[in-house]
Structure formats: C-alpha cells, structure tokens
Amino acid sequence: xxxxxxxxxxxxxxxxxxxxxxxxxxxxxxxxxxxxxxxxxxxxxxxxxxxxxxxxxxxxxxxxxxxxxxxxxxxxxxxxxxxxxxxxxxxxxxxxxxxxxxxxxxxxxxxxxxxxxxxxxxxxxxxxxxxxxxxxxxxxxxxxxxxxxxxxxxxxxxxxxxxxxxxxxxxxxxxxxxxxxxxxxxxxxxxxxxxxxxxxxxxxxxxxxxxxxxxxxxxxx
Numbered sequence: 001x002x003x004x005x006x007x008x009x010x011x012x013x014x015x016x017x018x019x020x021x022x023x024x025x026x027x028x029x030x031x032x033x034x035x036x037x038x039x040x041x042x043x044x045x046x047x048x049x050x051x052x053x054x055x056x057x058x059x060x061x062x063x064x065x066x067x068x069x070x071x072x073x074x075x076x077x078x079x080x081x082x083x084x085x086x087x088x089x090x091x092x093x094x095x096x097x098x099x100x101x102x103x104x105x106x107x108x109x110x111x112x113x114x115x116x117x118x119x120x121x122x123x124x125x126x127x128x129x130x131x132x133x134x135x136x137x138x139x140x141x142x143x144x145x146x147x148x149x150x151x152x153x154x155x156x157x158x159x160x161x162x163x164x165x166x167x168x169x170x171x172x173x174x175x176x177x178x179x180x181x182x183x184x185x186x187x188x189x190x191x192x193x194x195x196x197x198x199x200x201x202x203x204x205x206x207x208x209x210x211x212x213x214x215x216x217x218x219x220x221x
Contacts, residue, residue: 085132
C-alpha cells in the first residue's frame with residue numbers, strides 16, 4: 001500500500017489534473033465569460049464565475065461515476081461520443097466566430113437578458129468549460145480506475161481523481177475572477193480577436209475529435 005499510494009497520486013492525481021486542464025483550456029473560456037457577464041455588477045460577475053465552476057465540478061463528478069454506465073445503457077461507443085462531441089465543439093466554435101453569441105457589441109443586449117443562473121450552466125459550464133471533450137476524458141479516466149485492481153485502491157484512485165477535478169475548477173474560477181482585469185488590458189478590440197481566435201481553435205479541436213472518433217469507429221471501438 002505504501003508503494004501504491006505514490007503511484008496512484010502520480011497517475012490519477014497529476015495525470016488527471018494535467019489532462020483535464022489541457023482539455024478545459026481555461027484561457028479559451030474568457031471570451032464567453034466576458035460576453036455573458038457584460039453589464040453585470042462585480043458581485044453578479046463573481047457569482048456567475050462561482051456557479052459555473054461548481055456546475056463544472058458536478059458535471060465531471062457525475063461523468064466520473066456514471067458516465068460509463070450511461071454510455072453502456074444507451075449502447076453508445078467511445079467513437080460515437082468523440083464524433084458527437086466534436087460536432088458540438090465545432091458548432092460552438094462557429095458561433096463564436098460568426099454568430100451573435102461572441103463578444104461583439106451587437107450581441108450584448110441578448111446576453112445580458114439571460115438569467116445569470118441559466119448562463120452559469122448553459123452555455124458557460126456546459127459546453128463552454130466542461131464540453132463533450134472533457135466528459136470523454138473523465139469517462140476514460142473512470143475506465144482506468146476500474147482496472148486498478150483492489151477495491152480499496154479503486155476508492156483511493158476515485159478520491160484522488162475528484163481532488164484533481166476540484167483543483168482544475170479552482171484554476172478556472174481564479175481565471176474567471178481575473179477576467180475583468182484581463183478585459184480592461186486587452187480592450188474591446190483585443191477581446192474581439194480572442195473570441196474569434198478561440199472560435200477558430202474550437203473548430204479545429206472539434207474536427208480533431210470527429211477524426212479521432214471516426215478512426216475509433218472504423219477499428220471497431
């Protein structure tokens with residue numbers, strides 16, 4: 001057990017934290033948060049950030065413990081999950097590039113009219129921060145946990161993974177709280193560039209997910 005604990009911390013602690021942090025990509029969520037929070041007072045902005053990160057944590061925890069069961073219940077393969085997730089991510093990226101959901105001035109009245117509680121879950125938490133790609137990564141981690149072996153080791157791996165997910169959400173929360181200062185430094189033009197660039201990158205990520213999912217489906221995954 002003494003030797004197992006450091007191994008589990010390395011694999012499911014550091015490994016899960018880095019993997020989830022990469023797929024969540026906190027800087028890419030700043031344009032959406034700034035668009036949704038424009039016109040809010042500082043307290044409302046902080047509440048929106050806090051709620052969004054709490055929702056993200058709940059989504060990841062549910063995906064960790066029940067995601068695989070849901071996929072099995074509906075007969076959904078990991079390949080199909082990647083393809084569907086890629087399509088959703090690409091559509092989100094397209095909306096950031098071309099639709100009136102970005103940070104452009106014409107979109108702000110519609111954004112401000114949304115209830116803060118709803119905006120914290122959709123579209124900020126899901127699929128803005130914890131999208132299909134994040135859910136797929138969490139489900140993949142859960143399959144690795146079930147292969148650890150002893151039940152006590154599995155429980156420890158689950159606990160370490162939950163801590164890693166919580167830390168990712170803390171990083172996201174800290175970044176969102178600093179978003180207004182980032183916005184002030186970049187200015188409207190800088191935010192506009194970030195939004196369009198993030199949209200393009202999301203389209204690329206979505207295409208990559210689709211390609212990966214197609215390969216998995218072809219090989220029978």
